[in-house]
Each structure stands twice: as C-alpha cells, then as structure tokens.
Amino acid sequence: MTAVPGQRPAAPRPAVGQAAEEDLRALFGQSVAVFASLAGPAHVVETANPAFFATIGEERARTGIAIAELMPELASQGFISLLDQVYRTGEPYTGRDARVVLGVGPHAREAFFDFTYEPRRDADGTVTGIWVIGVETTQVKHAQRLMAEHGSLLQQIARQAPLTDVLDGMARCIENLAPDEVLVSVLLADPDGRHLRHGAAPSLPDFYNQAIDGIATGEGVGSCGTAAHRREPVIVTDIATDPFWDAFRDLAERAELAACWSTPILARDGSLLGTFAMYHRTPRVPRDTDLALARVFTGAAALAIERHHIEQAKAAADVRAKAAHEELARAVRAERELRAEAEQRAAAAADLAERMRAAATAHAATPRPEQCQLGDAQGCDAPAEIKVADSWGDSAWGCPAHVEEAILNVRSVFIANEELGGLAAYLRR
Known part of the structure; x- marks a missing residue:
C-alpha cells in the first residue's frame, strides 16, 4: 500500500491470542524506577537519574536547586511536608499509588507513584538528606x-x-x-x-x-x-x-x-x-x-x-412467526366458517327438498296453490307465482324469494314451464 501524508503504514498483525497479550502489555506498560538524592533541610537536588527528569519534564532537568523551587506544585499536595517529616524524624516513608499532579496550567498531568523517602545519614547517623526512589504506576x-x-x-x-x-x-x-x-x-x-x-x-x-x-x-x-x-x-x-x-x-x-x-x-x-x-x-x-x-x-x-x-x-423472526401464526389462525377460522356455511346450505337444501316433495304431493290435489309452498315450518303467506321442479320429478309453487333460495341451495332445481305441461310434461319427457 502506498503511504500517504500523515498516515502510518499498517504493520502485519500477529495472531489473535498473541495480539491480545501484546495489547494488554502495551496498556499496562513497563515501569521505570526514578531516583533522586536530596541534601539538607531544603531538600536540594544533588543528583537524579534520567527517568526522574523525564518524569518531571526535561525542561526542569537541573541540580543544585531545592525541590520546592524546582517543583513548586508539590507543596500544595503535601509531598514537601512529607520530606520535612522524614528529614526531621529519620523515619522512612513509603507511599502506594500516590496521586500527584505534575506541572501547572495546560501542561499539568495526573500521575501515580509507588515511592519511598529514605533518610540519608552520615557516619555519625545524622540525617543529611533524603533518597527519593519511586516507580511511576500511572500507566498501570x-x-x-x-x-x-x-x-x-x-x-x-x-x-x-x-x-x-x-x-x-x-x-x-x-x-x-x-x-x-x-x-x-x-x-x-x-x-x-x-x-x-x-x-x-x-x-x-x-x-x-x-x-x-x-x-x-x-x-x-x-x-x-x-x-x-x-x-x-x-x-x-x-x-x-x-x-x-x-x-x-x-x-x-x-x-x-x-x-x-x-x-x-x-x-x-x-x-x-x-x-x-x-x-x-x-x-x-x-x-x-x-x-x-x-x-x-x-x-x-x-x-x-x-x-x-x-x-x-x-425480533424480526418473531414478528414474522407471529404474523404467520395469525395468518394460519385466520385461514383456519375461514375454513371453519366455510364448512359451517356449507353445512347450513346442506341442511337448507335438505329442508327445501323435503318441502318440494311435500308440495308435489299436495300439487296432485291442487294444480296451482294460491300461497307459496316453499316456506319453512311457519309457512309463507306470499302468493305462489313461480313453479320450480327438480330432476327427481318433484315440483312446487313459490314466491320469488323462496324460489331463488331453492335455486341457490338445491341442486338441479329449475323453473318449470307451465305452458309446456309443467310437471306432467316433465314426467313424460
């Protein structure tokens, strides 16, 4: 891949497990010890290693100056008071994960240290200074x-x-x-x-x-x-x-x-x-x-x-499954309704056929009745206007409404032609 301005070329990626270990190692880092030797009650910096100066800022890499002057931000954070205490009592002090703000203004940064203030003594055991030894744990x-x-x-x-x-x-x-x-x-x-x-x-x-x-x-x-x-x-x-x-x-x-x-x-x-x-x-x-x-x-x-x-x-699959279930339920309900309607039609057809047989028997005595013969058990008072017959030879007179019902619900029912002899002509076919 051709490099472009401001872009770092991609390095080959290691295996997944190895990459994860390297990422954690990069995040936790490797700590470097800092060391400084301070002299006298003013805690003058006599010597310090490069890691110490890198930590506090290379622009402050000087010796022969009191730590309070070199790093004035420490005074308000209690670290100078601790130095005074160790110098005065001769008792070392150890801090763990101590938080310190290094620098001031926009260049200030938060840091954490494990550190020890160790008293320096002369041949007579008198405290002459303090060794500062620490490990920055900020990254950790x-x-x-x-x-x-x-x-x-x-x-x-x-x-x-x-x-x-x-x-x-x-x-x-x-x-x-x-x-x-x-x-x-x-x-x-x-x-x-x-x-x-x-x-x-x-x-x-x-x-x-x-x-x-x-x-x-x-x-x-x-x-x-x-x-x-x-x-x-x-x-x-x-x-x-x-x-x-x-x-x-x-x-x-x-x-x-x-x-x-x-x-x-x-x-x-x-x-x-x-x-x-x-x-x-x-x-x-x-x-x-x-x-x-x-x-x-x-x-x-x-x-x-x-x-x-x-x-x-x-969720989408659940919605589709629910819709399919509802559609199936609608289809089942429709099928049941159609079956019930068909059963009703069959019952109606059987009832109408029975009425037509009864009407055919009555027709032998009365060629044309005055009232509809196709009504239900309560009968029908409407005038008998139309004659219908079926393929079994039964015929009856009925009103337009019941005739239409018979034609729709009883198979092979048709309107008989009275001028052509009606039922008699049909029977002599």
Missing part, C-alpha cells in the same frame, strides 16, 4: 481503570443493554480515562456496508455528527470512510494537510479537530460493522498504548453491535 493505574470499565461494558452487553447506551458509555469511559484529551466517535455500517451512520459521539458537536451521518465508505473519504473501505486502521495525524480530509477540512476546522485515528469494527466473519475513531484537538501521532486501547475497545464494540444485530434478527 489508567490501564486498570480502563480494564475495569471494559469489564463493566461486557456486563452491559451480556445484559443486552440498548446498543446506544453501550456505545455512548464506552465513548465516555475512554474520554474520561485516557491520559490525554480525546474525543471518541462510533459510526455504524448500513447493511450493505456502503454508508456509515451515527452511533455515538458524546463530545463532538451536533453539527459535526449530523454532517458525517451517512457518509460513504470509500478510499479518501476521511479517516472513517477510508478505514471502513480498507478494513484496516487509518491514522491521520494532521487533518490540515492530509488529502483524505480535503472534502471535510472546513468541517473539521469548525469542530476544532486536528487529528483522527480510525479503526474498522469488523464482525467475526470479516464483514463491516462500523468504525471506532479517536479525535484530537492538536496534530498527534499515536503511541502503542493508543493503538492497543483502540483495538481493545473496538473488539468490545464489535461484540455489542453483533449482539444487537442478532437481537434485531431474532
């Missing part, structure tokens, strides 16, 4: 907190919490716990994988989220569109100069975004689920810990999205 502390949040996230997924809640909580977790300011965005892929939809971005401005909602996946479509297209991470360290952001540079400038590292979220079968992006206010190159963090939480996001898709498919 942050990683532990991140992994605890990661565990909570997995519990949410297991409880089938709504996808929007899971993704929003994940984004806020990373933003709150990351050592440097970061703004997290999760975009979800359409079923066809051609567009990305808003999933979660609690700290990005609404106008920005609305503008990128529905962007296409493709080469050069920002960091996320390109990552989704390539199915591999895309690291843009400076949006202002990267060609991938030509179409979105003004939008990013309005949102005060200067860097964007995007990682595709992939299902177990390799299909695209979405993208996980980490934005920064200043141009930045990711550290190994940043990339490990992205991989760990991208995996969790994939699990949440896949679970959501499974639940959606299950």
